[in-house]
Amino acid sequence: MSEPVRSTVHVLTGQRLTDGVIVYRTAEGAWSESFWDGERVDAPTVRDARVAHEQAAQRLIITGIYALEVGLTAQGAPVLSMRERLRAEGASAARVRLGYPP
Amino acid sequence: MRIIRDRRIVEDTFVHLDEHAPVPSGVGVVLPWSRWLAERASLADRGAPVGVRVAATIDLATLVEALSSLAVVAIEIPKFTDGRAYSLARRLRGEAGFSGELRAVGDVLRDQLLFLSRCGFDAFELAPGRSLEDALEAFGDHERHYQSSADRTRPLWTRPSPG
């Protein structure tokens, strides 16, 4: 098992409407395909307001926006649920794991 | 208010009343079912058409008994994914033989209009903010249907084989 989680932050994520690709919201308000680019939000009120705002603003571009939970160890390493780990690894990783070329 | 009736956009000729609003004279009205039940005697001889607004879960027998004095039955669709109104409409057009206006009200959206009409609805009050012009296109989505419904189309499996 992984190291104990000391604190929890959130990253906004969703899927691009046209192709379903997973994206994460960056600090600049852009959306990146990399989990590591995602801005980590602390305060629950900020998080909730931002989710609501982005859901409305991105209506035609990104679908299913939510705040994913990121546990942080004492060293600050992120701890994700299995589901979020697989999402963060990306579709190409999934294909390789399954035995297909990326 | 504009509605779709018989696949055309028209001005609604009925006045819609809640539980308490006074009944105007000389004009068609649509009332909640409970109010109609309470005031049916006085409504009977007012000389203008009367309709009711019902939930799809209404007791069928009671509604069927009332049909002969009703010009409109407006069935509420609480959510477009709730399919009960479709079966109620079929029953009203089928065994109950209702030939008045069957109106869909509530969460009525473009992409459900064709199936609703096949089940017997001939009038539609769209959900707020929807384009009636857009919605009219729905009737053209499918020209042919495998099975029959309240529209009494001929099932495709009864067509003679081509050669």
Place this chain on the structure above:
Amino acid sequence: MYRYDEADQQIVEERARQFRGQVERRLDGRLSEEEFRPLRLQNGLYLQLHAYMLRVAIPYGLLSATQLRQLAHIARTYDRGYGHFTTRQNLQFNWPTLTDTPAILDALASVQMHAIQTSGNCVRNVTSDPFAGVAADEIVDPRPYCEFLRQWSTFHPEFAHLPRKFKIAVTGATVDRAAIAVHDIGLRIRKDEAGRIGFEYFAGGGQGRTPVLAEKLRDFLEEADLLAYTEAVLRIYNELGRRDNKYKARIKVLIKEMGSAEFRRRVEAEFETTRHDPALRLDPEALARMKAHFVPPDYATLPDGQTALQAGRLGKDRAYARWLASNLAPHRVPGYAIVQLSLKSETLPPGDVTADQMDAIADLAERHGFGRILVTHRQNLVLPDVRIDALRQVHAALEGLGFATPNVDRVTDIIACPGLDYCDLANARSIPVAQSIQQTLADADRVHDLGPLTLNISGCINACGHHHVGNIGILGIDKQGEEFYQLTLGGSARDDASVGKVLGRALTAEEIPGAVERILATYAVLRSGADEAFLAVVRRVGLGPFKEAVYADHS
């Protein structure tokens, strides 16, 4: 098979056009995601964990070679070079984009295919016996009735917004290979003493959260009344099925809560109306016309070939002998055999086929048969009409393709749903678990010796991997974001259908292959002889010895 005329063709083309319009309206904002979702689902388009997924309907699992080649073409052009055959005899593409989907529908329509009602709260693709039309034990060919049900349910205007999804399965054989006991409606075709055709009619079966075996509504429903009776069942369900809780919305819950006697009474009362509707009654001409679509092809007159088969089974070529023993089924026509392609090997996830493999299978189906391919609910493919005198050739070709693993209906013929590698609803991955079990059971002789045994894996309680009815079932569960797996034993999807019982505490993915090993070793010790199957032993001795074997040294 059923061939479209211009009317059928118009329907699938209209559908593709309609969906193109819906996608446009979603992209320009006239449709919200909430409004669009049920529309795309009714067209088989999901938004999954990493991408969209399109489920293509393969009505009652029957494909032509031309259709399979078109699926290969779509896999290459719009997807990533492969497709996945499901437990409902359909095919899924895992990586299409939303914007390409209308073009994919056009490509499907051009070969008389579609994705209509492969998801959503409607009547889904009808499933059937994968050996329909060729099985030696077939009493009546189920395909004409499946096709009637397909047509009747396609865009049925009254039943597009049911409380929940609705699945119908039909079998016409002595042995039930369609798992009719776990479907919303299950039909067994019979003949009465006078030779008339009718249906033993079941309803209310299902898997998922609460597995239930179907109740019998009718011993013998006349052939002509199939649609009238089914319309009555659906109307009662549409009106009275629960809509307040999605986990209680299937017809099985309605029947349980109302009682099957009361449910039957209501259906019969409704049937009194529908049976007199000429638009629902199947008249003799319509029945004859439909049956004409499914007349047997021109089989050659051949010797029965049994001596050759016998010799092959006893021959020195062990791989071929095992393949003959496990991957073949008896054909109704002398000199022919039904050949099953095992899509379960160590190389690809269960049910996956690459575009090149699809093309090769299509070629084989034309060279060795009448250009037909069938899909089984165990996620394998079938070449239904192989001449016995060509079996060696076919075996060699299948070995080259990787589809000759001699394990059909054996423990490594694993059903696995897509699980958390693809599926948005999943709790845990299924495919790696299937692969690790495959690897620990690589000894073909041992697998063979263990006899018929089904092992089914689902990545969540929705049970797409049929874990409840696996002799061994594995269910993925989530404990605080980590994957765990629960084992069940004693399930069956056949005529003796039963739901498996939970063995004990859930295990990690790493523990599963070892646990399966110990279960199999226990069986090998306990069985009274080579012909006492795994399921029989579990039923005879109960879970005790297996529990002990799996948990004794751990807990």
